[in-house]
Amino acid sequence: MAKSISIFANYAVKAALVLALGTPAINGVLHSAANGGENRQLASWPGLPHSWKDFLAVPGQLDAWVNDHFGMRNYLVNLNNKIRFQVYDEFPTIQTARGRNGRIFLASHATTAQPYSAFTAVCAGSSEASPGTTAYFNQMFADFRARGMQPHVMIVPSAPAVQSADVPEWLAQRCSSTDTPVQRFLRDPALNPDVRSAIYYPLEEIRKIAGDGESVFPKTWFHWNGVGLGEVATLSLQHFWKPGPGTPVKSHEEWLISDISHLFPGISMSSLITLPNMAEAGIDACHGPDCFPEFESFKELMKDTSHLHNPAAPPRRLLLISDSYGRLISDWYARYYRDVDHIATNNIPQLKPEQLQRVKDVVFRDVENTDVLILYHDGGAIYNALRFGVEPLHQSSAKLAAAH
Structure with missing residues (x-):
C-alpha cells in the first residue's frame, strides 16, 4: 500500500512539473508575448542562415527568443518589478530614481545613457x-x-x-x-x-x-x-x-x-x-x-x-x-x-x-x-x-x- 502511494506521489510530482512548465510553454506558442511595456525591442525569431557564421549564431538567437517570448512571461516581469519596488524600494530601470519627500524623477532619457544624466x-x-x-x-x-x-x-x-x-x-x-x-x-x-x-x-x-x-x-x-x-x-x-x-x-x-x-x-x-x-x-x-x-x-x-x-x-x-x-x-x-x-x-x-x-x-x-x-x-x-x-x-x- 505504501509503495502504491509512493508511486502515485512520484507521478503526481512529475505531472505537476510538466503542467508548471507546459502551461506557459503552450501559452507562449498560442500567444506570443508583446513587449509588455519593457521599453525595449524583444528578440526576434532567427532568420534562415545564409552562412556558417549565421548557422552558429542560431542557438543563441533561439535562446534569446525563448527568454523573451516564454508564455506568461509578462506576468513574471510585472511580479518581479512589484517585489523589487515594494520590498526593496528600487526601480527595475536606471531611467527612474527615487528622490526625497515622495518624489520620483526621470533619471536618464534612455537605458543607454549614464545613470542620473537627466540631473547632471x-x-x-x-x-x-x-x-x-x-x-x-x-x-x-x-x-x-x-x-x-x-x-x-x-x-x-x-x-x-x-x-x-x-x-x-x-x-x-x-x-x-x-x-x-x-x-x-x-x-x-x-x-x-x-x-x-x-x-x-x-x-x-x-x-x-x-x-x-x-x-x-x-x-x-x-x-x-x-x-x-x-x-x-x-x-x-x-x-x-x-x-x-x-x-x-x-x-x-x-x-x-x-x-x-x-x-x-x-x-x-x-x-x-x-x-x-x-x-x-x-x-x-x-x-x-x-x-x-x-x-x-x-x-x-x-x-x-x-x-x-x-x-x-x-x-x-x-x-x-x-x-x-x-x-x-x-x-x-x-x-x-x-x-x-x-x-x-x-x-x-x-x-x-x-x-x-x-x-x-x-x-x-x-x-x-x-x-x-x-x-x-x-x-x-x-x-x-x-x-x-x-x-x-x-x-x-x-x-x-x-x-x-
Whole structure:
C-alpha cells in the first residue's frame, strides 16, 4: 500500500512539473508575448542562415527568443518589478530614481545613457550646451525673421532644477544653484544680443510658483502639469507681449497615471493633477492630428498637436512650437488668443519632404497676425533636440542637406 502511494506521489510530482512548465510553454506558442511595456525591442525569431557564421549564431538567437517570448512571461516581469519596488524600494530601470519627500524623477532619457544624466545635464556642474548651439540659435532667429516672423523662446527648467529640495541628497547643492548649463549658454558672448533678449528662462520664477508642492511638477511625473502652468503661461506672455486680462478659466482635479509608468510595468503610480476646464470657459479645445486636416496622410507622426479656438479672445494667433512640454501648457495660452496652434516637433525629422511642406504651410500661415513661441525644456533646448526638431521647419532643403 505504501509503495502504491509512493508511486502515485512520484507521478503526481512529475505531472505537476510538466503542467508548471507546459502551461506557459503552450501559452507562449498560442500567444506570443508583446513587449509588455519593457521599453525595449524583444528578440526576434532567427532568420534562415545564409552562412556558417549565421548557422552558429542560431542557438543563441533561439535562446534569446525563448527568454523573451516564454508564455506568461509578462506576468513574471510585472511580479518581479512589484517585489523589487515594494520590498526593496528600487526601480527595475536606471531611467527612474527615487528622490526625497515622495518624489520620483526621470533619471536618464534612455537605458543607454549614464545613470542620473537627466540631473547632471540640467543642474549646475561641468555640463555644457552641445557644440554649435549658439550658432544655431542665431541662425534660427535669422531664418524666422526672414519669413516675416519674430520668434521668442521659453526654455523651461525641468524638475531637478526646480524641485531641488527633493532630488537625492548628493545632488541637492548642485541642483539648487542658478549657474545651470542654460545660464552659461545665455552668457555666451557669441549669442546675438537681440536673440538673447528674445529668450526667457524663468528658473527663479518657476521655482517660486512650484514651491515644495505639485502645482508645476507632479511628484510621480517627468513632464510638468498642473495649475502652476497657468501662471507660467501668463508670465511668459507678459515677458514678451503684454497681453490683456484673458478669458477666466476654472480648473478641476483628476488622478492621472504617471507619464513615466511605461518604464516599469507592474508598478502603478499616479498624481492628483489640476487641469483647466476649457469647455466651461467657452474654448474649443482639440488635441491630436485630426485638428489639422493637412496632416491626415501622416497623422501617426503628428499625434502631439493641438488647436484651440477662443471666440472671446482678441483676433490673434499663437504658434506654439515645442517638444513634449508644449501639449500640457497649450490650453492655458488659449485664454489670451483667438487661436492657438501647437505643434510638437519630436517626429519632424521623420517626415518626407512633401509632408514637411504641409507642416510648414501651417507654421507660416497668417504671418502678420501670429506670435511665435518656441518652448522646450532645458535638456531639449541646449542638447540638440530643439535643433533637430525645429531646423527642418525654417531652413531650406538645400541648407539642411549641406548642414547634415
